[in-house]
Amino acid sequence: MAPNNRQPIRVLVVDDEQAVLDAYRQVLGKAARSSADREAMDELRAKLFVAGAGAPAAVGSLPQRNQFEPVFCNGAEAAVAAVREACGAGRPFAVVFLDMRMPPGPDGAWAAGRIREIDPQVEIVICTAYSDVDPMEISRRVPPEDKLFYLQKPFHPHEVRQMALALGEKRANEEHRLTQVEDFDPLTGLSNRARFLAHLKEAVRAARQQDRLLSVLYVDLDNFRRINDVLGHIVGDEMMRNVAQRLQEILRRGAVAASASRPDAGTDDIARLGGDQFMLLLRDVGSPDDASAVAADLTRPLTAPARASQSPVTLTASVGIAIFPNDSTDEEDLLRHSGIAMYDAKRRGHGQFAFFGRAMSDGAQTRFSLERQLERALAGNEFSLHYQPQFDLGTGLISGMEALLRWTNAELGVISPDEFIPLAEETGLIQPIGEWVLRTACRQFRDWLDTGLAPGRIAVNVSARQFADSNFCRLVTDVQRECRLAPGHLELEITESLMMKDEAHTRRLLSELRNHGISIAIDDFGMGYSSLGRLSEFSVNRLKIDRSFVQNVDGLGRHATIVTAIVAMARALGVDVVAEGVENFGQLLQLQDQKCNEAQGFLLSKPLHAAEATELLQRLEASTATSRTMRLRSLAG
Ligand code: C2E
Ligand code: CA
Ligand code: CA
Numbered sequence: 001m002a003p004n005n006r007q008p009i010r011v012l013v014v015d016d017e018q019a020v021l022d023a024y025r026q027v028l029g030k031a032a033r034s035s036a037d038r039e040a041m042d043e044l045r046a047k048l049f050v051a052g053a054g055a056p057a058a059v060g061s062l063p064q065r066n067q068f069e070p071v072f073c074n075g076a077e078a079a080v081a082a083v084r085e086a087c088g089a090g091r092p093f094a095v096v097f098l099d100m101r102m103p104p105g106p107d108g109a110w111a112a113g114r115i116r117e118i119d120p121q122v123e124i125v126i127c128t129a130y131s132d133v134d135p136m137e138i139s140r141r142v143p144p145e146d147k148l149f150y151l152q153k154p155f156h157p158h159e160v161r162q163m164a165l166a167l168g169e170k171r172a173n174e175e176h177r178l179t180q181v182e183d184f185d186p187l188t189g190l191s192n193r194a195r196f197l198a199h200l201k202e203a204v205r206a207a208r209q210q211d212r213l214l215s216v217l218y219v220d221l222d223n224f225r226r227i228n229d230v231l232g233h234i235v236g237d238e239m240m241r242n243v244a245q246r247l248q249e250i251l252r253r254g255a256v257a258a259s260a261s262r263p264d265a266g267t268d269d270i271a272r273l274g275g276d277q278f279m280l281l282l283r284d285v286g287s288p289d290d291a292s293a294v295a296a297d298l299t300r301p302l303t304a305p306a307r308a309s310q311s312p313v314t315l316t317a318s319v320g321i322a323i324f325p326n327d328s329t330d331e332e333d334l335l336r337h338s339g340i341a342m343y344d345a346k347r348r349g350h351g352q353f354a355f356f357g358r359a360m361s362d363g364a365q366t367r368f369s370l371e372r373q374l375e376r377a378l379a380g381n382e383f384s385l386h387y388q389p390q391f392d393l394g395t396g397l398i399s400g401m402e403a404l405l406r407w408t409n410a411e412l413g414v415i416s417p418d419e420f421i422p423l424a425e426e427t428g429l430i431q432p433i434g435e436w437v438l439r440t441a442c443r444q445f446r447d448w449l450d451t452g453l454a455p456g457r458i459a460v461n462v463s464a465r466q467f468a469d470s471n472f473c474r475l476v477t478d479v480q481r482e483c484r485l486a487p488g489h490l491e492l493e494i495t496e497s498l499m500m501k502d503e504a505h506t507r508r509l510l511s512e513l514r515n516h517g518i519s520i521a522i523d524d525f526g527m528g529y530s531s532l533g534r535l536s537e538f539s540v541n542r543l544k545i546d547r548s549f550v551q552n553v554d555g556l557g558r559h560a561t562i563v564t565a566i567v568a569m570a571r572a573l574g575v576d577v578v579a580e581g582v583e584n585f586g587q588l589l590q591l592q593d594q595k596c597n598e599a600q601g602f603l604l605s606k607p608l609h610a611a612e613a614t615e616l617l618q619r620l621e622a623s624t625a626t627s628r629t630m631r632l633r634s635l636a637g
Contacts, residue, residue, distance in 0.1 A: 008067060008068055008069040009067060009068050009069065009094050009095065009164060009165065009168030009169075010068075010071070010086065010091060010092070010093045010095075010168075011068050011069070011070045011071070011093060011094065011095050011096075011097065011164050011168070012071050012072075012073065012082055012083065012086075012093045012095070012096040012097070013028070013071070013072050013073070013096075013097045014072075014073045014074070014075070014076065014079040014096065014097065014098045014099055014102070014108070014111065015074065015097075015099040015127070016074050016099060016102035016103070016105075017099075021074065023157070024070065024072070024097065024160065025072065026157070027157040027160050027161050028067075028068040028070040028160070028161065028164065029068075029070075067165065068164060068168075071086075071093070075105045076102055076105050076106040076107065076108065076110055076111035076114075077105060077106065077111075079098065079111050079115065080111055080115060080118070083096070083114075083115045083118050083119055084118050086119075087118055087119050092119050092122060093119070093122055094122070094123060094167060094168040094171040094172070095123045095125065095164050095171070096115060096122055096123070096124050097151070097160065097164075098111055098112055098124060098125065098126055098127060099127050099128070100127065100128035100130065100133055101130070108126055108127075108128070109126075109133075109141065109142070112126065112138065112141075112142045112148070113141060113142050116143075117481075121147070121171060121174065122147070122171070123147050123149065123168075123170060123171055124147060124148050124149070125149045125150070125151050125163060125167070126138060126148065126149070126150050127151045127152075127155070128151075128152065129152070129154070133150075135148075135150050143474075149163065149167070185271070185272040185274075187237060187240055187241065187272070188241055188244035188272050189244070190244055190248075190270055190271055190278070191270065191272075192271060192272065192273075192274075193273050193274070193279075195271065196270075196271030196273075196279050197331060197332070197335070199269065199281065200216065200281055200334065200335070201331045203269075203281060203283050204329070204330075204331050204334070206283070207283070207284075207324055207325075208324075208325070208329070212283075212284050212285075213284075213285045213286070213288075213323055213324065213325075213326075214281070214282065214284065214285065214323070214324040215282040215285045215290075215321060215323050215324070216279065216280070216281055216321070216324075216335060216337075217280040217281075217282070217291065217294065217295060217298065217319055217320070218277070218279060218319065218320040218321075218322075218338035218339045218341065218342040219247065219277065219279070219280065219317050219318075219319050219342070220276060220278075220317060220318050220319075220346065221243065221277075221315060221316075221317050222315070222316045222317060223314075223315060223316070223350065224236070224239075224276035224315065225276075225425075225426060227239055227315065232505075233468045239315065240272075240276070242302070243278075243302065244270075244272065244278070246302060247270055247280065247298070250294060250297045250298055251269060251270055251282075251294070253297070254282060254290070254293065254294035254297065269281040269283065274427060274428050274429075275427040275428040275429075276426075277427070279335065279338075280298075282294060288321075288323055288326075291321050291323065291355075295319045295321055295353035296353065298317055298319050298353070299316065299317055299318070299351045299353050300351075301314045301315065301316045301351060302314070302315045302316070302317075316350045318342050318343075318346040318352055319342060319352075319353035320337075320338045320339060320340065320341030320342030320343070320344065320345055320353070320354055320356065321338060321341055321353060321354065321355045321356065322334045322335075322337040322338035322341060322355075322356045323356075327356045336368065336372070337356040338356060339368045339372075340356060340360050340365055340368045341354045341356040341357075341360065341364075342354070342364075343363070343364030343365075343367050343368050344357075344364040346364075347364060369411075370412065370415070370419075370420070370423060371423060373409050373411065373412060374407075374423060374424060375427075375429065377407055377409065377433075378432055378433060378436060382408055382409055383405060383407055383433065383436060383437075384405075384406045384408070385403045385404065385405060385437065385441055385444070385610065386403075386404045386406055386607035386608060387401040387402065387403055387444070387607060387609075387613040388401065388402045388404060388600060388607040388608070389401055389402075389600070389605050389608075389616065390402060390459070390578055390599070390600040391598060391599050391600070392456075392597065392598055393588075393591065393592050393596060393597060393598060393599055396630075397454075397456075397620065398454070398455060398456055398616075398620060399456040399457070399598050400455070400456040400457040400459050400491065400598075401445070401455050401459065401613060402459040402461070402493070402600065402607075403437060403440075403444075403459065403460050403461070404607045405417050405421070405433070405437055405461075407420055421463065424463075425463050425464065425465050428465065430465050430466060431465065431466060431469065434463060434466045435475060437460060437461075438460050438475070438476065438479050439479050439482075441460050442458060442460075442479050442480070442482070442483040442485060443483055444610055445458035445485070445489065445490075446483040446484065446485070448614065448617060451614075452621075453614070453617040453618065453621060454621070455613075457488060457491050457519065458485075458489065458490055458491065459492075460490070460491070460493065461492075461493045461523065462492045462493065462494050462498075463498075464495075464501065467494060467498055467509065468502070468505070472509070473509060473512050473513060476492070476513065476516070476518060477516050480516065480517075486517070487516075487517025487518075488517060488519055490517075490518050490519065491518070491519040491520065491521050491541070491542070492513065492518060492519070492520055492521070493521045493522075493523040493544065494520065494521075494522065494523060495522070495523045495524050495527075496522055496523075496524065496525055496526075496527065497527075499522065499535075499538060500534075506538065507538060510538050510540070511539050513539075514539040519541040520538075520540050520542070521540070521541060521542035521543070521544055522535065522540055522542070522543050522544065523544050524544065524546045524547075524580075525545055525546055525566065526545060526549050526562065526566065527546050527548070535573070535575070536573050540575055541575065541576060542575060542577070542578055543566065543570050543575055543576070543577050543578070544577075544578045544579075544580050545563060545566055545567075545577060545579050545580060545596075546580060546581075547580045547601075548581075549563050549566075550563065550579045550580060550581050550591070550601070551581060551583070551587075553579075553587050553590050553591065554584070554586035554589075554590045560590065563579070563590075563594060563596070567594050567595060567596050571595070576597045576598065577596050577597050577598070578596075578597065578598040578599065579591045579596050579599045579600070579601070580600050580601065582599045582600065583601055583602050583603050584603055585603070587601075587603070588603060588604075
C-alpha cells in the first residue's frame with residue numbers, strides 16, 4: 001500500500017456511552033477542509049512522529065474524501081471481536097480509540113492487551129477522563145510504547161479527527177516500508193542481494209553486447225564483530241550506515257574515473273548482503289587496474305568514533321575482485337568468485353584485496369561454500385534438533401531437555417555446531433536460525449506435555465547476537481504464548497562471556513525475561529572471568545558447570561575443589577547447579593556427594609532424536625516406582 005493512498009482510514013471507536021459514540025460519529029463522518037485543520041494536523045504530526053520513525057508524507061497529498069471508515073462498539077469484548085474479524089478479513093483497523101472505563105465489562109487496558117495480541121501493528125489511543133490512569137503502567141503492559149497514545153476527556157473534536165488522520169497515515173507509511181523490505185536492506189537502505197543480482201544480470205547482458213569489461217567487488221569488514229562487542233550494537237549500526245555511505249562515495253568516484261559516460265552509478269550498484277558484507281558493481285572498467293584502484297580505496301582503514309572513555313576503533317575491509325568476462329560470464333559465478341577472492345585476501349591479513357584466480361586456496365573455497373550453504377540451510381529444511389536430557393540427582397527423574405542444533409547438508413555432510421554456529425553469528429544468520437530453534441524446541445515440548453509426558457523444562461541455547469537484538473524478549477514471549485508454556489517451562493542458556501559484554505543491557509533483559517517466567521542458565525560456567533559475586537546481581541536460575549571441570553572431578557586435583565566451591569557458593573545464592581558432560585560413574589557419585597542438583601552427559605544419555613527422546617520419557621514414566629539409584633543405573637545401561 002502506498003503511503004499516500006486514498007483509501008479511507010479504518011477506525012474503531014470503543015465507548016460505553018451512546019452520547020460519546022454519537023460525537024465520534026459526527027467528527028469522523030465529514031471531510032476536513034479548513035486550513036486551520038491542516039495546520040493543527042501538521043502540528044500534531046510534528047508531535048507524534050519522532051524524526052525517522054515514519055516520516056510523514058507531504059501535506060498536499062492528504063486524503064480528502066471519505067477519509068474515515070469508522071466502526072463503533074460499546075464494550076471491550078465487542079471491540080476485541082471486531083479487531084479479530086477485521087484482521088481475519090484482511091482489512092485491519094489503522095487506529096482504535098479505546099475508552100478506559102466501560103463498566104460493568106472489562107476495561108480499556110484489558111482490551112488494549114487483547115487487541116495488541118491480535119494486531120501488533122494497530123495504533124491504540126486510550127481515552128480517559130480520569131487522571132488515575134498511569135500511562136507508564138499501560139505502556140509496560142501493552143508494548144510497544146510508540147503505538148500507544150493517550151487522550152484526555154473531554155477532548156476537542158479536532159483532536160480526535162487529527163489523531164485519526166495522523167495515525168492512519170503512520171500505519172500506511174509503515175506498511176509501505178514493509179513492502180520495501182523485500183528489496184532493500186532496512187539498516188543502510190542499500191539494495192539487498194536479490195535486487196543486486198537482478199541488476200548484475202542486466203549489467204552483464206549490456207557488457208556482453210557492448211564488449212566491455214565489468215567488475216564485481218566483494219567487501220567484508222574485518223573486525224566488525226569487535227565493534228559490536230566493544231561499543232555495543234547501537235554504535236555498530238551507526239558504523240554500518242557510515243560504511244554504507246563511504247562505499248557509495250567510493251563507488252561514485254570509481255565510476256567517474258573509470259567511465260565518464262556513467263557518472264551516475266547509484267545505490268543500485270551497491271548492496272548489503274547481510275552481516276558485514278557488501279557487493280559493489282563497476283559496470284564499465286577499462287582494465288582490471290581500474291577495479292584494483294577502487295579496491296585499494298575500499299581497503300583504506302576507517303576509524304570509528306570513540307566514546308569518551310575508549311580509544312577509537314579502526315575498521316578495515318577485505319575485498320575480492322572478479323572480472324567479466326575473464327573470470328566468468330555468469331552473474332552468480334561472478335559473485336561467488338569475488339567471494340572466494342575475498343576470503344583469500346582475508347587469509348593474508350586484514351585490509352587486503354585480491355583478484356580471483358583459478359588456483360585460489362582451498363580454505364577460501366571451503367569457507368565460502370560453507371557460508372553459501374548455510375544461507376540456504378533453513379529454507380532447505382536441513383536443520384534438526386537433538387534433545388539431551390538433564391537429570392535431577394535427587395530423584396533420578398528428567399528435569400529438563402536441552403535442544404542441540406544439528407545441520408546435515410547433502411554436499412558437506414554433517415557439520416558440527418561448533419563449526420557453523422560461529423559462522424552463523426558472524427553473518428547474522430543466527431537470528432533466523434535461532435528463531436527456528438526456539439520455536440521448534442518449544443513446539444516439541446508442547447507435544448510432550450500434550451501426550452502426558454513430563455520433560456520438566458526445555459532449554460534452548462542463545463547466542464550473543466540474538467541476545468543483543470532489541471526484539472529478542474518479544475520473540476521469546478511470543479513463542480512462549482504460542483506454545484502455551486507456563487513459567488519455568490522455558491530456559492535460555494547463555495554463556496558467561498555474553499553476560500559480561502554489556503552488563504546494563506544484560507541486567508535489563510534478564511529481569512524482563514524473568515518477569516515473563518523465563519528461566520536463565522549460565523552455560524559453560526567457569527570458563528569466563530566472572531565471579532560468583534557478580535552473578536548474584538543478575539537474575540539467574542541455574543549454572544551449568546563446564547565439562548572441563550566435571551571431567552576431572554573424580555580425581556583429587558584442582559578441578560574437584562573448583563566444583564565443590566561452585567556448588568557451595570551457588571547454593572548460598574539460591575542458584576541451582578547442573579554438571580555438564582558427565583561420562584562415568586565416578587564423576588556422578590562425586591557430584592552427588594557434593595550436592596550438585598542436576599547432571600547431563602553421555603553416561604546418562606547422549607543427545608537424542610525427538611522420537612528417541614519421546615521413547616526415553618515414556619520409559620521413565622513407566623518406571624516411576626523404582627528407586628532413584630535404579631533409575632540412574634538403568635539409564636547408564
Ligand atoms: P553446549 O551448549 O555446551 O552443549 C553441550 C555440548 O556437549 C553438546 O555438543 C553435547 O553433545 C556435548 N555433550 C553432552 N554431553 C557430553 C559428554 O558427556 N561428553 C562430551 N564430550 N560432550 C558432551 P554439540 O551438540 O556438538 O554442541 C556444541 C555447542 O554448539 C553447544 O555447546 C552450544 O554452544 C552450541 N549450540 C548447539 N546448539 C545450539 C543452538 O541451537 N543455538 C546456539 N546458539 N548454539 C548452539
Ligand atoms: Ca548449552
Ligand atoms: Ca555448555
